[in-house]
Amino acid sequence: MEETIAGTEAVQIPTQRGESLLETAVRYAEDRHWDVFSGTWLEAVDGVQRCSCGDTACAAPGAHPARDDWATQASGSATVVRRMWSTRPTASILLPTGRTFDALSVAESAGFLALARMERMELDLGPVTSTPDGRMYFFVLPGAGAKVPELVRGLGWAPGSLDLAALGEGGYVAAPPTRVGSRGAVQWACRPTLANRWLPDVEELISALAYACGRDR
Numbered sequence: 001m002e003e004t005i006a007g008t009e010a011v012q013i014p015t016q017r018g019e020s021l022l023e024t025a026v027r028y029a030e031d032r033h034w035d036v037f038s039g040t041w042l043e044a045v046d047g048v049q050r051c052s053c054g055d056t057a058c059a060a061p062g063a064h065p066a067r068d069d070w071a072t073q074a075s076g077s078a079t080v081v082r083r084m085w086s087t088r089p090t091a092s093i094l095l096p097t098g099r100t101f102d103a104l105s106v107a108e109s110a111g112f113l114a115l116a117r118m119e120r121m122e123l124d125l126g127p128v129t130s131t132p133d134g135r136m137y138f139f140v141l142p143g144a145g146a147k148v149p150e151l152v153r154g155l156g157w158a159p160g161s162l163d164l165a166a167l168g169e170g171g172y173v174a175a176p177p178t179r180v181g182s183r184g185a186v187q188w189a190c191r192p193t194l195a196n197r198w199l200p201d202v203e204e205l206i207s208a209l210a211y212a213c214g215r216d217r
Contacts, residue, residue, distance in 0.1 A: 021177070022085035025093045028175060029076045032192055035099050037074040037172075038084040038091035040066045042179060049182055060133075061181035063092045063174045071096060071170070092178040098169030101126070101199055102144035103137040104206075105165045106213055111136030114205075114212035115189065121208065126199040128190040129173060132183035137173050138209070144168060144202035151206045162213040166202070 019027075028034045042049045042062035051061035058064075066088075067073070074096045075081060085091060097103050106114065108130055118125060126139040145168035149159040167173065179185045190196070 020085075020089065021091065021093060022082060022089060024175075024177065025081050025085055026078050028093070028095070028192075029081050030078050032197070033076055033100060035074040035076045035096050036081055036084075036175070037070050037094050037096065038066065038088050039070070039094040039174070039178075040064055040092060041088060041090040042181070051181070058181075060174075063094075063178050063180045063186070065094065065172070066091070070094070070172070074099075093175040094172045094178075095175050097167040097171040097173060098142055098145075100142070101139045102142050102202070103139055103167040103171070103173050104144060104148075104202065104209060105135055105137050105167060106209055107163050107216055108134045108136050110163065110209070110212040110216035111138070111189065113215060114138075114208045117208040117212060118205065123204060123208070124196070124198075124200055125190050125205075126196050127188065127192045129176065130187050130189045131174065132180045132185065136189060137167070138205060139199055140202045140205060141199050142168065147202050148206070151203065152210055155207060155210045157210055157214065162210060163216070164209055164213045 025036045028036050040052045040062050043052055049061065050056065051058040052066065111130070128139065129137045145166040148164070148166045152159050152162060152164070174180070174186045176186045176188050
């Protein structure tokens with residue numbers, strides 16, 4: 001079952017307890033129309049969880065692309081998705097950015113501060129993930145990467161002075177319940193719901209995110 005951070009979005013798309021990675025990936029494709037692709041996976045080696053890539057110093061064990069042509073493999077077809085996980089049932093679930101959504105990446109501390117501010121401002125949010133390495137990803141409409149630098153300047157910050165980045169074409173995010181080595185699993189801070197099917201534009205969230213990143217420096 002997907003993990004959700006306690007105290008966050010309560011309205012949930014129904015899921016089945018014990019749902020497999022394959023079933024979850026299919027739901028992302030069918031319910032959200034997201035392209036998905038299978039990444040690396042974790043393997044037990046001498047009692048230690050290692051990444052299937054074989055690199056003992058892997059920065060994201062079990063949660064990165066398994067092949068260089070991953071962008072061409074990503075698909076929103078349930079049939080194709082089932083084929084991916086039928087051969088690699090424990091593979092991570094990865095979502096390419098720059099297609100149906102971009103993702104704004106901030107430190108987790110700034111992300112939760114921004115979420116609280118957005119709630120007070122009654123902003124409409126899309127899905128938001130929280131990763132074991134302390135990052136949060138806010139899903140927004142595609143095209144955010146080209147807009148962020150100028151938007152940050154307009155708010156009085158120099159581009160690059162804030163820990164705020166946009167992932168667009170050529171990027172990807174790991175989706176719940178993907179596990180990252182021994183650090184834990186990716187979780188939903190705000191999970192996909194029927195209410196947030198329509199994503200916000202980056203302009204709607206940038207002020208709260210920039211403010212939070214500035215406070216978090």
